[in-house]
Amino acid sequence: MFRAVARHLALVAGLTGSLAAGVPTLLLWSRRDRLIYVGDLFEYYLIEVMLLAALVFVVHVARARIAALAAWIACGAVTVFAIAAGFSIGNLFIPAAALFCLGGLLADLDRPRRLRNHILATFAAGGLQAAAMFALAR
Numbered sequence: 647m648f649r650a651v652a653r654h655l656a657l658v659a660g661l662t663g664s665l666a667a668g669v670p671t672l673l674l675w676s677r678r679d680r681l682i683y684v685g686d687l688f689e690y691y692l693i694e695v696m697l698l699a700a701l702v703f704v705v706h707v708a709r710a711r712i713a714a715l716a717a718w719i720a721c722g723a724v725t726v727f728a729i730a731a732g733f734s735i736g737n738l739f740i741p742a743a744a745l746f747c748l749g750g751l752l753a754d755l756d757r758p759r760r761l762r763n764h765i766l767a768t769f770a771a772g773g774l775q776a777a778a779m780f781a782l783a784r
Contacts, residue, residue: 649756656752657706660717663745664703667724670738671696687782691727695739698723702746714753718764721746722771730779 671692678689698720705713725743728736750768754761 652752652755656714656717656749657709659745659749659752660702660706660713663717663720663742663749664699664706666745667695667699667720667739667742668703670735670742671699674735674738690782691731691779695724695727699742702749706749714750714760715764715767717746717750717753718768719771721750722768722773723775726772726775726779730776 675689675692675696678692702713702716702720705716710716721743724739724746728739728743730736731739747768750764751761754764
């Protein structure tokens with residue numbers, strides 16, 4: 647019974663995380679011409695976050711086997727984006743990163759080996775996100 651409840655809560659956390667990432671992205675997209683911190687790559691980062699949120703949403707709704715992995719990957723990428731964006735817009739994406747992490751953790755709670763592999767995937771996704779952001783910022 648605990649496994650079924652954890653699986654349901656993982657689904658809710660993944661869907662809520664998708665909304666928590668998607669709503670600020672859409673709001674920022676509609677105001678991107680009026681923001682003072684807009685750079686050349688700002689739109690691409692917003693598109694990336696929206697694609698990650700959409701991916702997690704779709705795989706959770708479809709109940710795909712990769713739902714937990716998608717949540718962990720989104721957690722890594724969105725966390726690094728929130729840290730790199732700092733206090734300007736980064737604070738808007740911290741709840742989404744936390745919900746993605748919670749969803750992945752609840753989905754993998756009873757499988758420690760899979761949990762370890764997914765946490766490694768989170769760090770890999772975060773590393774790729776950081777490398778891409780720093781490389782493109784130059």
